[in-house]
Every structure is written in C-alpha cells, then in structure tokens.
Amino acid sequence: MNILVCISVVPDTTTKIRFADDNTRLDVAGVQWVINPWDELSLTRALELKDDASAGVNQVSIAHVGTTASEPTLRKALAMGADNAFRVNGEFNDAYQVAAGLAEVIKAGQFDMVLCGIESSDYNGSNVGSMLAEMLELPSVSAISSLKVEDGKALIIREIDGGKEVISVFAPFVGIVQKGIAKEPRIASMRGIMQARTKPIQVIETAATEAFTRVIRFEPPQPRAACKFIDPDNAGELISLLQKEAKLL
Amino acid sequence: MSVLIYAENWDGKFKKLTFELASYGARIAEMLGTKLIAVSIGNVEESELKQLGRFGVEKVIAADNKRLKQFDSQAYSGLIAQLAQKEGAKVIILASNNAGKSIAPRLSVRLKAALGSGVNKLPLSTDPFVVSKKVFSGNAFAQLLLDTPVKIITLLQNSFDLGEKPVDITVENLQTDLGGLEVKTEVIEIRKQEGNILLTDAEIVVSGGRGMKSPDNWQPIVELAELLNAATACSRPVSDEGWRPHEEHTGQTGKIIAPNLYFAVGISGATQHLAGVSSSKYIVAINNDKSAPIFEAAQYGIVGDAQKVLPQIIEAVKELRNK
Numbered sequence: 032m033n034i035l036v037c038i039s040v041v042p043d044t045t046t047k048i049r050f051a052d053d054n055t056r057l058d059v060a061g062v063q064w065v066i067n068p069w070d071e072l073s074l075t076r077a078l079e080l081k082d083d084a085s086a087g088v089n090q091v092s093i094a095h096v097g098t099t100a101s102e103p104t105l106r107k108a109l110a111m112g113a114d115n116a117f118r119v120n121g122e123f124n125d126a127y128q129v130a131a132g133l134a135e136v137i138k139a140g141q142f143d144m145v146l147c148g149i150e151s152s153d154y155n156g157s158n159v160g161s162m163l164a165e166m167l168e169l170p171s172v173s174a175i176s177s178l179k180v181e182d183g184k185a186l187i188i189r190e191i192d193g194g195k196e197v198i199s200v201f202a203p204f205v206g207i208v209q210k211g212i213a214k215e216p217r218i219a220s221m222r223g224i225m226q227a228r229t230k231p232i233q234v235i236e237t238a239a240t241e242a243f244t245r246v247i248r249f250e251p252p253q254p255r256a257a258c259k260f261i262d263p264d265n266a267g268e269l270i271s272l273l274q275k276e277a278k279l280l
Numbered sequence: 281m282s283v284l285i286y287a288e289n290w291d292g293k294f295k296k297l298t299f300e301l302a303s304y305g306a307r308i309a310e311m312l313g314t315k316l317i318a319v320s321i322g323n324v325e326e327s328e329l330k331q332l333g334r335f336g337v338e339k340v341i342a343a344d345n346k347r348l349k350q351f352d353s354q355a356y357s358g359l360i361a362q363l364a365q366k367e368g369a370k371v372i373i374l375a376s377n378n379a380g381k382s383i384a385p386r387l388s389v390r391l392k393a394a395l396g397s398g399v400n401k402l403p404l405s406t407d408p409f410v411v412s413k414k415v416f417s418g419n420a421f422a423q424l425l426l427d428t429p430v431k432i433i434t435l436l437q438n439s440f441d442l443g444e445k446p447v448d449i450t451v452e453n454l455q456t457d458l459g460g461l462e463v464k465t466e467v468i469e470i471r472k473q474e475g476n477i478l479l480t481d482a483e484i485v486v487s488g489g490r491g492m493k494s495p496d497n498w499q500p501i502v503e504l505a506e507l508l509n510a511a512t513a514c515s516r517p518v519s520d521e522g523w524r525p526h527e528e529h530t531g532q533t534g535k536i537i538a539p540n541l542y543f544a545v546g547i548s549g550a551t552q553h554l555a556g557v558s559s560s561k562y563i564v565a566i567n568n569d570k571s572a573p574i575f576e577a578a579q580y581g582i583v584g585d586a587q588k589v590l591p592q593i594i595e596a597v598k599e600l601r602n603k
Contacts, residue, residue: 044532044552048419068533126395127388149381152417152532156397157376161353161385170354170464173382176526190527191351191378192290192480194472200465207382210533211526243394247410247423252558258565258575263584267596269564272580277562279484279541280508280600 032180032202033090034077035142037133037159038108039067039151040101050249057153057249064104068216069148071111073206075213076178077146078112086180090114092140096132098122102232109227110219116232125242126158133159134166135237143202144185149174149209157207164205172198176211283309284369286360287318287332287340288379294328295481296442297375299335303443304402304435305373306336311406312370317341319363321348321356326451333449335442341367343454350467351379357386359456364391369430376434377480384434394426400439400559417532417555436559437480438538479528482511484541487530487557489515491546491567492586495523500590501545507597513537515547531556545586549574566590 042048043063051058066074074093081088093108095101096119105116117140119132137145145167147160164171176195177188187198190209219227261268274280285305287298302318309316318332318340329340341363348355360383364372372387374380376398388395396411400421404410409426411433426432479485486505488498505512512528519529530537532552538559545566547553554577557563565578566589575581582589 042416044417044555048416050420126385130385130389154415154422155413155417156395157381158385158388158395158397161382162389164354165357165386165389170352171382172465173353174378189378191470193478194470196467197469197471198465198467204464210529243388243392243426243428244396245425245427247425249415250412250421250423252418252420255577256579258578258581261580261582263582263589266582266584266589266592267599269580269582269593270596270600273541273562273564274600277541277579279562280597 032086032088032143032183033092033141034080034088034144034146035092035094035137035140036070036074036077036113037145037147037163038070038074038093038095038105039148040064040095040097040104041067041151041153044068044152054248054250064101066104066108067148067151069150069208069210071216072210072213073146073148073208074108074111074113075217076208078217079213080180087183088180092117092142094133094136095119096121096123096129105232106227107219109230110223111217112223115230117235118232119235119237121237121239123239123242124154124246125244126154126156126162127243128240130159130162130166131240132237133163135235137163137167139235143183145169145203145205147205147207149207160205160207167205169203169205170200171205171207172200173207175206175208178206178208178212281312281314282317282367282369283312283314283371283373284317284319284364284367285337285373286380286383287320288375289320289322289324289328292322292324292328294331297377297437299442300437300440301373301375301435302332302335302337303445304440306443306445307402308371308373309336311403314370315339317367317369319343319360321359329451330449334444334446336445336447337449338447339450339452341452341454343456345456347463350463352463352465353382353386355463357383357390361387361390364430372430372432374432374434376436380434384432388432391430392428393430393432394428395432395434396424396426397434398436399433400436414559418558419551419555436538438540439559473527477509477511479511479513479530479535480537482539484508484510485513485530485537485539486510486543486545487513487515487547488518488524488545489547490517491548492518493546497587498524500587500594504543504590504594504597507594507601515553544574544578545590547574548572549577
C-alpha cells in the first residue's frame with residue numbers, strides 16, 4: 032500500500048499576522064513557515080503505519096502545491112521520514128486550484144490512501160481534501176481521529192456531532208484527518224535530516240485551472256471592548272452583570 | 281432560480297443550527313428576490329419538516345432511502361447536487377460542521393461553484409458576490425469574492441440570529457433510486473455521547489485550564505456548568521495531560537466553538553486557544569495572573585484564585601435561580 036500525504040505550508044501558529052498593500056495580501060516579512068499542524072499529524076500517522084509491518088505500507092510520499100519557497104519545509108517532512116515528495120509548481124490561494132494541482136500528482140501515481148489535514152491554519156477552509164476526493168471520484172471520510180489498516184481495508188474512527196463512528200472503507204480513498212490521529216508530531220532525527228537532503232522532490236508543471244474565489248481584502252478582527260474587572264472578593268457580582276448588562280442568564 | 285439550504289437532521293429532528301441556516305437563507309433569498317428551498321435527507325416526520333416554514337422555507341424536498349440512512353459525503357453531495365441543478369439553485373447554504381464541511385467542497389467541484397466556507401455574516405454584496413470569512417484561525421477576516429454563477433456558503437454555527445418568517449411550506453417527498461450514486465463507506469458502529477450537552481451546541485461553556493492545577497480541582501467547573509445548563513471544556517495542556525477527555529479540548533487544533541458565553545478559568549489565553557473560542561459572544565476570564573492575554577479577549581475579568589472565585593459565582597447563580 033502506498034500513502035500520499037498532502038502538505039500545506041503555513042505561517043507558524045504563533046506568528047503575529049500582518050497584512051500589506053492596503054490589507055490585500057499577507058505580509059510575509061519575518062514569517063516562519065511550518066507544515067500545517069494537521070498535515071504534520073497525518074504524516075506522523077502514515078509513518079507509524081509504515082513502521083508497523085502488519086499494515087503493509089510500502090511507501091509514504093508527500094505532495095504540495097506551491098513555489099520553491101516551500102522546499103525547506105518539504106525537506107522537514109522528508110526528514111520526518113517521508114520517502115519522496117511531489118511539488119506542483121504554482122502560487123495558489125484558491126482551494127479549487129490547489130485540489131486540482133494535487134489531483135495531477137495522484138493521477139500520475141499509484142496511491143491507495145491519500146491523507147489531508149482537516150483544514151489549513153491559514154485559510155481555515157476545510158475544502159481541499161473533499162474537493163480532491165470529488166475530482167478523483169473517490170470515497171472520503173472526514174474528521175478522522177483514528178486510522179488503522181487491515182487487509183487493504185482502512186478501519187477509521189471519526190467524530191460526528193455528538194459522538195463517534197467506526198467506519199470501514201476499501202482503498203483507494205481520501206482520509207481527512209483531525210486531532211487524535213497521532214499523539215505528537217514525529218520529530219526528525221539527525222539521520223533523517225541528513226537523508227532528507229538527497230531525497231527526491233519531483234517538480235510537476237501544470238497549466239493552472241481557473242480560480243473560483245479571490246480574496247479582495249483582509250480585515251483584522253474588531254478590537255473587543257476593554258475588559259471589565261470584578262473584585263475577586265465580590266465575584267458574585269459577575270452573575271448580576273451577565274444577567275443585567277449582557278442579558279445572558 | 282432559488283436559494284437552497286441543506287437541512288440536516290439528527291435522529292429525525294432539526295436543531296437550532298438548522299433554523300439558523302433557514303433564517304440566513306431566507307435573508308439571502310430576499311436580497312436576490314427569489315425563494316428559499318430546503319433539502320432534507322433521511323427519515324424526518326412531516327410535522328418536523330414543516331417547522332422550516334416558520335423561518336421562510338417555501339418548499340422542502342425530503343429524500344429518504346434506506347441507503348441514505350448512514351452519512352456518506354459522496355452519495356449525499358451527489359444527491360444535493362442533482363436537486364440543486366433541478367431547482368436552479370444560485371446559492372447553496374450548508375452548516376460549517378462535520379457534515380457541511382465534507383459535502384460543500386464536493387458540491388463545489390460537481391457544480392463548478394465557488395465555495396465560501398466558515399462564513400460569519402450576510403454577504404457584503406450580492407453583485408459581485410462577496411462574503412466575509414474567518415481566516416488565520418480567527419486572527420483576521422477575509423472578504424472573499426465568489427466568482428462563479430452558482431455560489432456555496434458554509435455558515436458558522438451561532439453566527440446568525442434566528443428570524444421568524446412564517447410562510448406556507450410544501451413538502452415534496454422524493455423517492456430516489458440514487459441514480460447511480462454509490463455508498464462506498466460502511467458504518468460499523470456508532471458511539472453516541474450520552475447525557476452531557478454537546479460542546480458544539482452549548483450556548484454556555486465552562487472551560488478549565490492548567491491554572492486549575494490538578495484534575496481533582498474540577499468539581500466547581502462541573503458544578504457551574506450543570507447549574508448553567510452548560511457544556512464543559514478545557515485547554516490543550518489539560519487534555520494532553522489526560523486531566524480531561526480529548527473531546528473537551530477547545531482551541532486551534534481541538535474544537536472550534538462559538539457559544540454565547542464562554543468561561544475561561546485558569547486559562548492564560550495563548551493564540552492557539554483563542555483561535556478556538558474567539559467567536560464566543562462573551563468571554564469571562566478568571567485567572568490569577570493579571571497580565572494573562574485572556575483578559576484582552578474577555579469582556580469580564582476576575583483576577584484571583586479559581587478555587588476562591590468559583591464558589592462565590594456558584595452561590596450567586598443559585599441565588600439567581602431561587603428568585
């Protein structure tokens with residue numbers, strides 16, 4: 032079984048987000064780029080499955096849509112243990128374009144399981160994984176918090192509103208992964224870092240599909256009113272404020 | 281032409297969220313000068329379907345088929361896409377929840393329709409069609425142009441007030457053979473959360489962080505939540521330590537919630553935590569560190585020890601309830 036993990040490269044989650052050019056684009060000055068947290072967990076789980084001989088995973092590849100600027104981050108994913116990488120060359124913010132780029136990688140290869148993070152921490156769309164599944168006419172399972180492989184079949188636990196579902200699906204399929212799938216992201220070993228330098232990153236050039244959406248401008252959130260402090264020795268006052276002022280209780 | 285909502289049900293019943301979608305859809309239909317239609321999938325009684333008429337839905341198409349009993353994003357989106365085309369839907373609205381987030385992108389591909397996901401208010405304009413959505417985990421909003429003839433929106437829960445708009449509603453029962461739609465996933469088991477109020481549905485949430493110091497100190501959090509009919513939640517370190525179950529973790533990588541009132545007790549308010557709760561209408565912060573960033577996000581704050589502050593709050597709620 033071959034697994035493909037889709038990787039989005041995002042600003043580090045502690046980055047102070049600023050915009051440039053009259054709030055029309057992200058100001059990338061000083062931004063630290065990292066693997067999208069959910070993609071990092073997907074990759075970790077894929078590598079765990081590869082380490083477990085009974086799962087029958089032969090290869091773990093990664094795929095990314097972006098420019099050469101992403102390559103240092105892709106090397107980090109290779110250092111974690113991915114075997115090889117595909118980079119679809121282009122600079123897209125529209126989810127449909129990204130999914131179409133990833134679909135090119137999958138059509139050209141032999142992948143049994145495609146894993147995507149449930150969202151990227153920049154655009155928070157939750158779009159790419161399910162778009163990709165639809166483009167490839169594959170089944171997909173969302174909000175996966177546990178993933179096992181037995182006899183070419185995936186056994187999945189996913190979150191639903193108000194509980195969990197245990198699901199089985201035959202490969203090939205797209206898995207959309209959330210927290211819980213792996214405990215902690217895998218840390219690259221020194222040996223992994225050395226090996227990553229020579230692992231292949233295959234660049235794929237495709238004609239960009241049309242974009243369906245475009246960001247016109249960004250807005251910082253409205254500042255909230257200053258916090259009203261209540262005397263800790265008279266904390267019950269809070270409840271009357273919530274009732275009378277905020278009209279909540 | 282029409283505006284179409286996917287009216288999700290839970291064991292045959294709609295939730296407030298379903299009616300939020302209808303209220304939102306009714307306003308968009310008004311803006312476009314057209315009518316609002318709903319699609320319901322699964323076994324829902326006619327009396328329940330007709331509830332949608334209170335919020336401006338003029339027609340509900342109720343599709344039921346035993347193969348649609350279990351949720352499968354491929355089959356559900358195939359069916360909704362067929363109905364959207366038949367009804368000439370120009371705008372399709374789903375909830376930004378697990379089901380909506382897995383159906384909407386598939387509809388986008390099938391219908392070549394732009395998708396605005398996690399939208400928090402009415403479109404800023406309808407020609408051009410521009411929506412506002414949360415980006416960078418709540419650290420900003422984007423004005424997003426949906427640049428295709430058909431548009432899809434997923435709406436954040438608790439971001440749009442219910443608006444009563446009673447209309448005569450027609451129920452159209454659809455006997456579908458699914459026309460070639462296959463269900464390829466198999467649900468083996470469903471484990472329902474029993475008893476507690478769902479975190480994502482709760483209007484009030486009481487949440488504890490590392491400042492609670494030990495899992496043995498959780499009793500006042502649970503008691504306050506029970507008194508307020510609230511759900512309990514926690515910060516990431518607390519769930520990582522195993523003090524509370526993972527399902528309670530709110531924050532960027534955990535659950536993203538938008539209750540009316542969020543109590544952050546002993547939570548410092550790191551960016552990643554705020555990303556999960558910043559859409560709450562009111563935040564109350566209780567923390568012994570006056571410089572904790574949570575106070576910048578909160579409307580009401582108490583600088584003090586949770587173990588001393590919470591009992592006073594619990595007492596005050598009891599007094600209020602006894603009045």
